[in-house]
Amino acid sequence: MELDFIWAPYVLNLTNLMTDFNTRKICPDLMVMGAGLWDMLHFNNASDYEFALRMLKTKVVSLLALSTELAMNEPVVGSVPIKSFSHLFWLGMPVLINGMLNTEEKREKMSDALWHAYDRALGDSKLLRQTGGPLLLLDSQSLTWNCGPHCTSDGMHYDGAIYEAAVQIMLNTLLIESHQRL
Template sequence: MMLGAVQFGLFAAGVVLFVPMGMAGWHLSRNKMLFFSCALFITLAVGVHLVPYFPSVTSFLSSSSSSSSSSSLVVNRNSCFPLLHQVAFDFQELGNNSERGSWKWIESENVVDCDFQKLTKTDTSDLLNGSWVVVAGDSQARLMVVSLLELLLGKNEMEVVKGDLFKRHSDYNMFVDEIGMKLDFIWAPYVSNLTDLMMGFKEKKSYPDVFVMGAGLWDMLHVNNASDYGVSLKSLKDSVVSLLPVSSTFGNEDRSETNVVPIRSPNLFWLGMPKLISSMLNTDEKKEKMSDVMCEAYSDELYRSKLLQQSGGPLFLLDIHSLSNNCGAHCTDDGMHYHGAVYEAAVHIMLNGLLIESNQKL
């Protein structure tokens, strides 16, 4: 509003200065020009002082000054989110069958404009300061936690806690004192476990600031029914929509409702399943049940459930399938669990997603 009034004042001053000069060029008498100048000055001065008392005029002035910046933010948000997964991997052999992997965003013009960044420990600490972060799921979620903690703690300090984190089929809790961040890993290999977790948050009336969840590998191996998996996903989606402050139009054919609350979905992430390489899976049962055909069926059910923001739902997909596929077969030893660079990239995609959503710049 202040900026609009200033612009209007400058315009008025310009009129007062240049209109009489133009009139002088038409050879009007000095008295007529002086009279007109005084009248014009008084009229515009009164107008400038009265503008704040007319909301419609003030609104117009302020909207004209802010429309370009707000439009830029919307374009940035809408155009940058789909580009977050444009990642390339580079691996160099170091001998003894070990590999060191690196990754980076592909340097296309659009990606460069989005200014994605690999966050440092300090940047990540500032972003997650005082937050409650929950990661729930299977072994893929556990590897995600490893990469996040390596970023926050450093690899040396991470080695101290890795033993507790990798206790078989167990939860893990940690409080990072330096930044007041609470981190919970919850072993939840089935979608129904995630739904129960959401209901538990409702009962306690307490929700995490960042919630990363994902399940499907255990379902594919032990249940092996894509349709049932889809039903479970829809149930999870309904529980998320009903419990969190998201738009009431999700799953509603009537789009005429006006009481729509801004979607909180960028703080909610779905950890996708990796690219499964059947020939490398370590048991015959896995090779049989976790085939390419079954993987595609499970993926179809995920999109059909409308759980993902990309298909109109509340959760943003951290596309481990895309990342692991880009990394390739040499990035995995068992066709299922990938090199740390894949999960490191996923962590930075998540963090940049949070930055985009909050309109922050480092």
């Protein structure tokens, strides 16, 4: 098994990664991706974020088509033939606790109103499976909301238990999907 962590803090980075995968005909069996907080802080425009998510969706869908094509026609070098990979997850943005954010810039740019605009942009982008897209949401919003302020020291980054819960949800989903395909 090979596990790669690729730092891609902006949606544009993820889109470029999908383009690279398509070009190199690389089709991972599992991907977990997410972006939003860096876009919110540095670009601060929910409409641009939605547009970027729509472009990402296009690239992910083309990668899915490539994985299906490769599975039917040829093995990937150094690997077994691929089944169409459908294990795609989106790690949603956590709840931000504005009063705990550690800089004035974050408190100003990462307001509740903008957070909600970014959340709506994600839904409107149709990237997530529940809106007809290819990625299944790992709902950090619910996990962080339920854990609350005592699970974060800076209102943005949460204790390991939150991320462990998201991984457990993802693993359970993979187990359920694999049993459904039998």
